[in-house]
């Protein structure tokens with residue numbers, strides 16, 4: 286019998302310690318509701334590094350990571366109505382969900398109660414392990430494929446699919462906009478997008494960064510103010526100020542110090558994920574009726590809304606384009622925060 290699987294080129298992790306290396310993976314045949322995408326660009330997210338190194342739990346090797354994917358539709362299944370061959374499309378952090386639980390039915394499939402199907406390292410409906418975007422092609426069910434507006438620069442679009450939606454979702458949910466004071470903690474891959482999006486939404490934006498080395502960039506991205514968190518006086522000067530704080534830092538920080546910057550009814554939302562539990566004093570929340578919250582990526586509907594919003598406002602991530610053989614070096618630079626502000630792999634260099 287003919288093997289329906291397509292063998293495609295990729296860059297794979299073969300163990301927790303070995304560098305990523307050229308490889309091939311099998312993609313499923315295009316089913317009636319599937320779209321085959323020829324990948325053009327794939328962003329490098331910090332999550333990719335944690336995952337391949339086994340830092341977020343044991344994984345099955347070889348594994349191809351990458352969940353910031355843009356490309357062109359090259360084949361569609363018989364029942365596909367949402368996309369056409371030649372369309373510019375994107376795929377983010379998930380490729381499916383159960384579609385039947387309360388959260389899926391509410392259009393919040395990122396919070397699927399049965400666990401959304403991650404773009405890599407998850408078990409798909411057919412029992413295979415999903416493989417991500419550091420590859421030349423991917424097959425995805427049509428309603429988890431996003432439309433990427435042509436006005437967004439092609440090579441810069443990929444990081445919107447994780448960094449963009451991860452910051453857009455809480456900013457939209459907590460109504461960042463005119464008259465609202467928003468602080469962004471950390472200005473890396475996620476943080477720089479939070480600044481651009483919050484500014485485009487019309488909020489007053491403050492960056493809270495360890496030092497002031499990125500201040501010129503921050504102001505170029507739309508920040509109205511920029512403060513160094515290494516200075517204790519920053520926390521005195523900004524006490525009771527913000528309606529919303531978006532914390533993009535994955536390292537543990539002094540929650541009480543940051544929560545004390547919230548104004549009446551203010552919320553601090555974490556999109557960075559420190560692995561350890563963080564202590565906080567409930568009294569800090571009593572003052573000003575503050576909230577401490579978390580937010581994970583965004584729904585498919587919200588991701589499309591974000592892409593259209595970025596196109597409308599002419600905003601896109603700042604990227605550094607690399608070839609596939611630079612991925613391992615890029616990982617080291619991400620770990621040293623030596624990237625302004627997201628690495629994107631040119632998929633044409635995968636071999």
Ligand SMILES: [Zn+2]
Pocket residue numbers: 330331332333352378447448
């Ligand atoms: Zn990511």
Ligand SMILES: [Zn+2]
Pocket residue numbers: 382383384385386387388389390394396397398399400
């Ligand atoms: Zn579900």
